[in-house]
Amino acid sequence: xxxxxxxxxxxCAEGRAANLPCNHSTISGNEYVYWYRQIHSQGPQYIIxxxxxxxxxxxxxxxxxxxxKSSTLILPHATLRDTAVYYCIVRDPDYxxxxxxxxxxxxxxxxxxx
Amino acid sequence: xxxxxxxxxxxxxxxxxxxxxxxxxLDFQATTMFWYRQFPKQSLMLMATSNxxxxxxxxxxxxxxxxxxxxxxxxxxxxxxxxxHPEDSSFYICSAREGAPxxxxxxxxxxxxxxx
Numbered sequence: 001x002x003x004x005x006x007x008x009x010x011x012c013a014e015g016r017a018a019n020l021p022c023n024h025s026t027i028s029g030n031e032y033v034y035w036y037r038q039i040h041s042q043g044p045q046y047i048i049x050x051x052x053x054x055x056x057x058x059x060x061x062x063x064x065x066x067x068x069k070s071s072t073l074i075l076p077h078a079t080l081r082d083t084a085v086y087y088c089i090v091r092d093p094d095y096x097x098x099x100x101x102x103x104x105x106x107x108x109x110x111x112x113x114x
Numbered sequence: 115x116x117x118x119x120x121x122x123x124x125x126x127x128x129x130x131x132x133x134x135x136x137x138x139x140l141d142f143q144a145t146t147m148f149w150y151r152q153f154p155k156q157s158l159m160l161m162a163t164s165n166x167x168x169x170x171x172x173x174x175x176x177x178x179x180x181x182x183x184x185x186x187x188x189x190x191x192x193x194x195x196x197x198x199h200p201e202d203s204s205f206y207i208c209s210a211r212e213g214a215p216x217x218x219x220x221x222x223x224x225x226x227x228x229x230x
Binding site for chain 2: 036038041042043044045046087093094100101102103104105106107
């Protein structure tokens with residue numbers, strides 16, 4: 001079972017920041033927070049991941065709370081092409097067994113509107 | 115990021131036939147490959163995990179004799195759906211994990227299987 005909870009859907013106006021929350025209250029010390037997104041009828045696309053520090057790349061920023069029990073993915077200037085299902089997943093990348101696998105929950109369906 | 119390809123992207127077959135789907139990691143060697151299945155309006159469900167040269171590990175409820183997985187090399191894994199039936203119609207997605215130290219995982223574009 002997925003170890004994260006996300007709102008089922010969110011709307012965002014084009015050009016505005018999209019803030020997608022994720023709760024992972026049972027995260028263990030070695031587990032990272034990963035974000036992927038899936039545009040309709042495509043394979044998941046990696047966005048960003050982090051352990052405890054905030055992270056930023058060309059796609060998004062990841063803000064992780066100090067207690068690591070929740071995080072927020074920020075798309076700074078959402079476009080229509082960012083409409084997708086966003087998945088927050090916790091995973092220990094150094095674990096060779098099943099706990100190292102990416103297990104998908106239901107994700108958040110983000111709709112960016114003009 | 116790294117590239118994972120799948121072939122074919124779409125396949126339509128008759129009930130009772132077998133279908134093979136290929137998954138390749140194009141620019142890295144994948145120590146582990148994964149197969150997921152996704153039904154309409156649902157999330158991805160992990161079907162099986164395979165390591166090169168080893169037997170695949172199947173998730174609970176996935177029939178290993180129906181979904182044959184071969185991971186013959188560090189860049190190729192195949193999923194064969196044997197004696198396909200309409201209820202096997204789904205979106206099949208493979209994923210490949212590179213080795214240490216990064217252990218990052220990348221996904222293919224998916225294969226849409228329709229069984230008539």
